[in-house]
Amino acid sequence: MAERLLDILGFTASAVLMLLPIPLVIATRPPTALRVLIFALQLQLANWGNKTFTLEDTFITYSLGCLYYGWPLFTAIHFYFLTDPLTDGTRHIYDTKPAKDMSLPQRIWWATCLVASFRGVGWNKPVPHLRQIPKGQSRTSYLVEHFLWLVFYFVVNDLVNLYITHNPITSSRAAERFPAWSQGPIFQALNSYAYWGNIWSGFNIQYELLAMAGVALGLWEPQLWPPMFGSFWDAYTVRRTWGRVWHCILRRFIISHGKWVANAIGAVPGTKASSYAQLYTAFIVSGLMHEVGDRQLNRSFGQSMSFFILQALWITFEDGIIGLGKRLGIKESRATRALGGLTTFVWFAATSPVLMKVMSDNGKPIAPSFPVSPIGAAWKALGLEEKQVIPWPEPHY
Structure with missing residues (x-):
């Protein structure tokens, strides 16, 4: 090559x-x-x-x-x-x-x-399930609120980057290409959510800076800059996590491709056949888009795709379990949502390493998002740098 x-x-x-x-x-x-x-x-x-x-x-x-x-x-x-x-x-x-x-x-x-406009905000055909900015919110109120959110995203980003840049498998021992699951189940979960936290906070930082600049300069109304991602309170099933929380910036073309495929195979709109044709098309399209990232790293075809196909398969199973629960008379409640949220948390901790392996196989340390870590600098200034050391487990294949 x-x-x-x-x-x-x-x-x-x-x-x-x-x-x-x-x-x-x-x-x-x-x-x-x-x-x-x-x-x-x-x-x-x-x-x-x-x-x-x-x-x-x-x-x-x-x-x-x-x-x-x-x-x-x-x-x-x-x-x-x-x-x-x-x-x-x-x-x-x-x-x-x-x-x-x-x-x-x-x-x-x-x-x-x-x-x-990735999500169709400000247009008559926005992607579904977007969070809204209150109609009466003023520019000043919006800027104050979103400045506080911006600070929060910076803190989250700094914390997850400290974790990533200190974890041996993503820093000093990255060349050994240990996968995210190599440090045991607890650190697998931490590694997985550090990965997603880095993406989530990084995107939000960029988005909030653009939103605040546009609103402050009077170029757009606050209502044209709703939150980039959905609410994590909606993440109590894997389907809802992808559909309402995460996939917003891809949903425009994911929806159109799904509807085209459903129509092409003759599935009647509103039926399960149409729904699942669209579901699997959505994750295949998302998988193909991420496969482009795989190829940018010289990875062979199939690593990212495997992760996204797993999501569609689990959602199919999840739908069956929810349907069975309804037939048994179990109604949605705080308890069922809590159980669903826990299951969703475990699912992503279990499957995210499949996607993350694309990057760990590259054998290079993950660089921090910003050249300076305020939390790391403060920790060092207080003389605590050597006082608290995470007992990183020895990785294994």
Whole structure:
């Protein structure tokens, strides 16, 4: 395999080229043959960039592979072949006329805003289950509240990064490629939730900074910047965790692909056949998008996909258990939600290492999100650096 280029500018430039055609296609709606040709060129560019670029940090290389190449490809399929926003009634809340009646420059800008709105916030077709900002909340109140949330996300991010950068299997002994389960079940759970906590807090930090800047400058109303993720109070089944808490930024094209597949196999809307066709399509699409990240790290096909297929299989089983409980007369209550939340917690602790192995197999330490750790610096300043040492267990394969 040819040596990869350590080039963040080239990496990012290729991603920009991936995205540029999408608003133009939406705004002009060329013939199908031309849309197929444009998509084929994007696919070729993604294939080239996916096997050409790398970065020093394993986690960022994986994440940007998914974001720079996987996300644009499925977004392109959504807008090129599965929907036509110019004719299907798609509108922004500030639109004064249908997009098809706008001038070409206006349509291109309109389409650019549509693509940039991953979740459809501010549009008449938002993805389902988004949390809402109260209609009466002022800019000042929003900024104060979300500044406090931003501080909280920074603290969470700092804590999980301290854990990751001090755990031998993700730092000093990363070259030995120990999987997340190699330190026993307790540390497997800690490793799993440190991984998800790093993603969750990192995305939220970036999102809150953008939201606060946009609201403070008067560019957007607070209501156009609802929380990025759903509430963890909804995470009492694996289905709800993915559908209401986590998958929000992918749901636009996940839903359209799922509905297309269900329709293609003749499943009647509202039936179990349609529901499960959409469920499995959703996780296959998500798996394929994450497989792009695998390939960015030179991993063989199937590692990320295995994790996402496991989620669909468990949800199928979970639905059966819930259905059985209903037939036995068991009603949803605080007790059932608590049991479901515990089961969901254990499930992700058990299966997350399958996905995390993509990165541990790369054999490089996970770099911290920020160059300085405020908590680590304070701990050191108080002379406590050597006073509290986590008894890391000896890892084993």
